[in-house]
Amino acid sequence: MKQDIHEYLAEFDDIPGTRVYTTKRARQGYWINQFAMSLMKEENRKAWLENEEKYLEGWPKLTPEQKQALLDRDYDKLLDLGGNIYFLAKVFSTDGKSYLQAVSTMTGMSVDEYRDMMLSGGRSPEGLRSKSKGY
Amino acid sequence: MAQITAGISSSHVPAIGAAVDLGKTEEDYWVPAFAGFDWTKEWIMKPENKPDVVILVYNDHASAFDMNLIPTFAIGCADEFQPADEGWGPRPVPTVKNHADLAWHIAQSCILDEFDMTIINKMDVDHGLTVPLSLMFGQPDAWPCKIIPLAVNVVTYPPPSGNRCYNLGRAIRDAVESFPEDLKVQVWGTGGMSHQLQGTRAGLINKEWDTAFLDDLTKDPERLRKMPHIEYLREAGSEGIELVMWLIMRGALGDKVKELHRHYHVAASNTALGHIVLEPVE
Numbered sequence: 001m002k003q004d005i006h007e008y009l010a011e012f013d014d015i016p017g018t019r020v021y022t023t024k025r026a027r028q029g030y031w032i033n034q035f036a037m038s039l040m041k042e043e044n045r046k047a048w049l050e051n052e053e054k055y056l057e058g059w060p061k062l063t064p065e066q067k068q069a070l071l072d073r074d075y076d077k078l079l080d081l082g083g084n085i086y087f088l089a090k091v092f093s094t095d096g097k098s099y100l101q102a103v104s105t106m107t108g109m110s111v112d113e114y115r116d117m118m119l120s121g122g123r124s125p126e127g128l129r130s131k132s133k134g135y
Numbered sequence: 136m137a138q139i140t141a142g143i144s145s146s147h148v149p150a151i152g153a154a155v156d157l158g159k160t161e162e163d164y165w166v167p168a169f170a171g172f173d174w175t176k177e178w179i180m181k182p183e184n185k186p187d188v189v190i191l192v193y194n195d196h197a198s199a200f201d202m203n204l205i206p207t208f209a210i211g212c213a214d215e216f217q218p219a220d221e222g223w224g225p226r227p228v229p230t231v232k233n234h235a236d237l238a239w240h241i242a243q244s245c246i247l248d249e250f251d252m253t254i255i256n257k258m259d260v261d262h263g264l265t266v267p268l269s270l271m272f273g274q275p276d277a278w279p280c281k282i283i284p285l286a287v288n289v290v291t292y293p294p295p296s297g298n299r300c301y302n303l304g305r306a307i308r309d310a311v312e313s314f315p316e317d318l319k320v321q322v323w324g325t326g327g328m329s330h331q332l333q334g335t336r337a338g339l340i341n342k343e344w345d346t347a348f349l350d351d352l353t354k355d356p357e358r359l360r361k362m363p364h365i366e367y368l369r370e371a372g373s374e375g376i377e378l379v380m381w382l383i384m385r386g387a388l389g390d391k392v393k394e395l396h397r398h399y400h401v402a403a404s405n406t407a408l409g410h411i412v413l414e415p416v417e
Contacts (some may be wrong), residue, residue, distance in 0.1 A: 003363070008293070011365045017336035018373050022292045030202050037201045040220050076334065085332045085374075086196040086290060093222030098150060100404045103337045114338060118402035122329075122340025129369040 016128050021084050029082020031061045035070070036087040045094045076106045137237065137311045137318040140186065142384040142392070142413040143175070144324045144352075147193060147266040150404035152226055155269045168408055171398025172270045175412055178396070179271055180279070186321040188234045188281045190241070190307060192383045193263035193325045194289045196221070199255070205291050206253035208303060210245075211260075211284035212238045219259035228265050228274075234281035237314055241283070244310035250303050260284055267325045270410070289326065289377050298360045300379045304386020311387075324384030326377025328399075328409035329370070339372040340407045345399065348378060349411055352385050353394045359385070374406075384413075391416040 012020040019025065026033075035056075038044045048055040056067050069077040070091065078088055085103075092102035104114035117123060129135050154165045178184055198219040200206065215232050218225040242252050264284055272279060288294055295303075304322065311320050328345040331337050348371075351358050359382060367376045385392070398410040 008364075012292075012368070015336075015368055015373075017334040018331065018368070019334060020292055020368065020373060021290060026202060026291050033197070033202050037197060039222055040198070042220070042224070045222070079333055084197070084290065087202075089196065090222040096223075098153075098404065099332060100150070103332050103405055106334055107337050108335065118338055118340075118405060121342070121401055122407065123331075123336065123338040125339055125341045125344075125370060125372075128336050128339065 014131050016131050019079050025082045026084070027082070029078075029084065031059060032066050032070070032078060032081060032083040033087035035059050035062060036083070036090040039090040039094045048094065073105075075102055079106075137188075137314040137316055137320050139308050139311055139322060139387050139415060140319045141184065141321045141395075141415075142324070142388045143267075143271065143321060143411070144381045144384055145267045145270055145410040146327055146403065146406055146408045147263045147325045148403045148406045148408060149221070149262040149266065151408075152262045152266040152269060155274065156227055168400050168403045169270075171400060171408075171410055174396050175271055175410070176273060178412065185319070186280045187318040188237055188283060188320045190283045190285055190311075190320060190322045190387075191264055191267065191325070192285045192287060192323060192380045193267070194377060194380065195286045196261050196263055197290070198261035199258040199286070205288055206255070206286070207288050207295050208250065209253040209255045209286040210238055210242050211256075211258055211286070212242060212254050213256040213258070216258055216260045216284060218265055219261040221261050225259075226262070226265055228269065229277045231260055231264065231268075231278065231282045231284065233283055234318075237281075237311070237316070237318070237320075238283045240314050241307060241310040244313060245303070245306045248306040248309065250306050255286070258284070263325060267323055285383070287380050287383070289379060293364065294376055294379060296364070297362050297379045297382045300382040301356070301360045301386035304383040304388075307383070308387045308389065322384045322387040324381035326380050327371070327375055328378060328407040329372050329375045330406035331372030332374050332405055336372070338405060340401050341370050341372075341375075342399070342401065342407065344370045345407050345409055349397055349399070349409060352381070352411060352413060353392055356382075356385055388413055388415040
């Protein structure tokens, strides 16, 4: 029953437009995600929104690139740098944004276009299951 | 003795919780999503069906567990749990009251059965646990039954295999059936169905695949047990992997089940909303 771990992980890279949250990403994004967790406290949300750059000074292990992506609310970039969507949810929730609003920013569609796509059945998996096999 | 009387599964989309809390359930967008739960709301409050305890399988969404602690299976054993502040303040829902005697019993029994459970006392519970409660019970002043939280890691890879989840369900059934108090116990598996919350593939929905998954909970659970993670990822989107938690519910019901009710709606926010009620067949 046991799968070979190398084959298991390699398959993840074959999925178009998807970053699977592996331990490698978890290690890379540890401080992004722990930073996001801090926004579960009201006083921290307030301090972050009042002066974002000052708040980030309290997180010296974040790389300059990670800090900039947080300031820019660049969720696609944050995922590349090891962020996880459930942790990043604390960041967009603090901005008063929903999952739908935040997620749509990664698709190249406007929020309205994305919402309409979801209401008409969502994005088809056709052609988006595998890069190598193209199905 | 305690008995498993039914299994329920449901998505746990956070926007559903927000719709309930903000009184938006009558809006056009939400009416079809909630309509499919009317049957269950009525069924579950009939005396012959009403559970004394729900074992509620869900995943924590970076609320109780941060990147410092990633338990694969964690069972809540404290007397009560408060709703978590997930970044917009805690949901205005009742405190979750546990059946701690049964929870500790399940923890001990499962560990002896070679499932190395993490025991957790201090823990806030997030939308993964409270949204299914709102869907099944509405907005009461207190939840009408005791709730045992069972949190599964489906965030950091690898999550447990579907087969492991199914077998944990069986171990939970054995544990429940060896508990001396007369109790009606339901197991709920939550999360899913197809959805992806990231990247250019965000918004993926696969109705055909979801429907087959719902069908095979009754017709062919062996297929679901053997399904590798990569199939969930390719077919049901990166967050569709939550469906392995439904297999804990399914495993707890024994070999044969009868489907009592089903609901499927696209879309609730980013997600294909799925819901099923199953009953064990002796």
